[in-house]
Amino acid sequence: MVENSTNYQRQTMSKQLWIYDTTLRDGAQREGLSLSLEDKLQIARKLDQLGIPFIEGGWPGANPKDVQLFWRLKEEPLSQAEIVAFCSTRRPHTKAAEDPSLKPILSAGTIWITTFGKSWDLHVTESLKTSLEENLAMIQDTIEFFRSQGRRVIYDAEHWFDGYKNNPEYALETLKAAVAGGAEWLVLCDTNGGTLPHEVTAIAKTVVTALANWGETSVQVGIHTHNDSGTAVANALAAVMEGATMIQGTINGYGERCGNADLCTLIPNLQLKLGYSCIANEQLSKLSESSRFISEVVNLAPDDHAPFVGLSAFAHKGGIHVSAVERNPLTYEHIAPEEVGNKRRIVISDQSGLSNVLAKARNYGINLERDNPTSRQLLQQLKELENQGYQFEAAEASFELLMRSALGTRKQWFEIRGFQVHCDKSSLATCNSLATVKVIVSDRELLEVAEGNGPVSALDAALRKALQNFYPEIAEFQLRDYKVRILDGKAGTSAKTRVLVESSNGHQRWTTVGVSTNILDASYQAVVEGLEYGLMLQQQTPSNSVILAESSL
Structure with a gap:
């Protein structure tokens, strides 16, 4: 018997948003990314520690690994996150209660189930090979079946934006079917990733208005965007500004083709820039560490230039920049790096000024004075070596050794x-x-x-x-x-x-x-x-x- 959800029932704060992570399912579809069962468990527990409310575990029955994941998490539950099972609506011309593909979904034992259905009439006729009326019945019947089994349902409206642009009346009918079935969230999916922010703004506003006109005040809107046009994060922000309260995405933007909306960029923008509540501030300060931990688990090099969490996100190279940021960080930093668990870095290169060298020395616990002759000698030596081809910007360990040599504190181990x-x-x-x-x-x-x-x-x-x-x-x-x-x-x-x-x-x-x-x-x-x-x-x-x-x- 599935127990009542407690996480979702917690008191809603002002401007509360619900983060839904799909790294384990949608993110795992990235080319070259392969996760073992233990990898998935490690990631799920890290997301749980980060305070993510909803974690999509995968599609039970699609492969043995996902089945095992749900069983392992039943034996050793997460501390606060809801683990979510994912599936499609029932097959055409088959009752949901009789569809064998839905039985493993129930066997996973999750409180929440996300089911996706077709919003685009092109997909109904070309992919499903069925009628528009039957597609509506598939959506409503599937959700009603899960609700009758005591589950709570998130409805992912696949290809929503393309479907709406092609046939708005029918696309809205699919949402009505989901509402009639008992879905608690309608998630608008830009599955092909081709929609631009101004289109998301207009269409999301239409959906929110339609729900109000239908008298459905308890049904909420979500957003799920892909990055094929490079606008996944911008699109998600646009939807939130129009009333979306669930944001689906992946850590580090992993996903098929060009990836999904990057939660490591979305969460700080929503919380620090727009004033929404996503996760606790102390959890936000662990975002950079979580991003790098998950990149290690999936065996992909971290993106050093990723916003907020990248190694270079708060790196300063030009001497004028370094001097300014040392006096007042606001001159070249849009937030305090510590808010997302990152650090300011002073980059050493042939473009460095004395400010870079002095600031870098302080990072190593070395206090060099501006008028100390060693400071100028070190700067000159740095520029000469970089002219010969050395690159200390990418080899900070070598620069620390160089600095300690100049100061006479470098130990000779051998x-x-x-x-x-x-x-x-x-x-x-x-x-x-x-x-x-x-x-x-x-x-x-x-x-x-x-x-x-x-x-x-x-x-x-x-x-x-x-x-x-x-x-x-x-x-x-x-x-x-x-x-x-x-x-x-x-x-x-x-x-x-x-x-x-x-x-x-x-x-x-x-x-x-x-x-x-x-x-x-x-x-x-x-x-x-x-x-x-x-x-x-x-x-x-x-x-x-x-x-x-x-x-x-």
Whole structure:
């Protein structure tokens, strides 16, 4: 027996909105994204902690994974979110009570069910191959059936905006059928993602007015937008301004084709800019961390330039900008980054002024004075190195090491006396590499050899082998990413090369850089600094390292 919902019955606040997350279903349709059962459970629990009221778990019966998800969440319920089952209306010319495809939906045991039906007459005749009258019966009968089983129903009006533009009278009839069946929300879906904000405004206003004219004051309107025209977030905001109270979307905008409306952009805009209540303020401050956590679970790199939650969302590069934002953040920041759990970053590059260097030093817990000669020397050294091809903007760990060298506080964990790398191309299929390194640690000279599937892999393995007895924590370090950029392609094989290496200890990640006309030398520089920085992190608290704070996995 399904118990009465408690979450939805909580006292409605002024300008209360209801966020409906469909990352586990619509978001999982993104090309290249595949979620295991454990992945889905992790994401659901993170969304629950974030305070999302409705989480769409998937379509029970469509695949074994979704069936297992609903059973697992029945055994270990979420703390506050409603888990929602998703399905289509019944089949044509079949009673809903007799449609076998609806039985798994009930078996999922959720209080809330979202069912979608056709709004566009083109889809009724071309996709369903049935009559317009039968489609109306399918919508009403399906919702009535779920209601008779004690469920509460959200109706997703699929292709709503295209349907309304093509045949407004019939599109409104489909909503009437849903209301007659007992739906509590009518969600207007821009399924093809081709509608623009001014159209959403006009059409959403028409629906809200129609509901009032029908005397349906208890039925609410929702919005579900796709990003094929790049306006998913704008469209959702437009609908809210016309009275929509449920906003459907996905974390990081995941979804098929160009994605869905990004809740990480929508929630702050609605709550901080427009004054609506979506989630608690303390939960909003966890938005950036939640975005990055979910990107790790789905194994997709976070979008550094995403609004609000991206690593670069509050990054300042130009010297004038840095100087201004240090005096008054309002000069170049539209909100305080901490409100969404993000941080201000000062980017170091050849465009940096002294303000950048001083601000960056403060991030590392280092107080440099403007009139300190070391400050000017460091700035000059930075610009010279960037002119040679170094890129500290993307390798902040290397810049911190550079800064500590200038100040005389850089600890020498080990000293590399030399290395050799040999590649054995014994067949067309394989090319084995062997690296030899000579290292001095604690006044002891070590010579180690290791193999790898490439020269950088072999060099990294040899270094670790030499150092692990002295620094066991190195065993936890991983080389996460390796990027090579040819800086002067016209020089051919003699071109200067820049290598960026991203390392991780399972909790933090950091990036180091190397530049040389020899790709192995450039790789060596980046790999060695990556190990050195990782060892330095072991001695630092989170407040002493901006990399530690910004790069939590």
